[in-house]
Amino acid sequence: MTRLSICLLLAAALFVGQAAHAQYVLPGASRLAPPLSQPPPPPRIEVPKIPQFDAPPRYNYQPLPRNSFSDRVSKCLDDAAAAGLGPADRGTYARSCAN
Numbered sequence: 001m002t003r004l005s006i007c008l009l010l011a012a013a014l015f016v017g018q019a020a021h022a023q024y025v026l027p028g029a030s031r032l033a034p035p036l037s038q039p040p041p042p043p044r045i046e047v048p049k050i051p052q053f054d055a056p057p058r059y060n061y062q063p064l065p066r067n068s069f070s071d072r073v074s075k076c077l078d079d080a081a082a083a084g085l086g087p088a089d090r091g092t093y094a095r096s097c098a099n
Helices: 002-016 069-082 087-098
Strands: none
Touching (some): 069 087
16 A cells, blocks of 8 residues: 555656746846946056166176075085985085085
8 A cells, every 4th residue: 555655646746746947037138147337447558668778787786695504504415415425425515515
């Protein structure tokens, strides 16, 4: 009996189905998204500064920033290992290289 009732309920559910849900659109209304209120501004284009022939050249006389001591020691140890020096020789090389 339970099988028969389950089959009847299943058949009734399949035949009845559900109503379709859709968004109501007024006739004559546009189905596309509304246009933006204002277009974005165009990209700002600037003319690059052109060097003049008669202008004196400007030089930067500031020295380049030096690495920290630990960075220099690490680089010297890496260079010594790449050159094939042993552990004792690496320390000697790094002390003379980093200073």
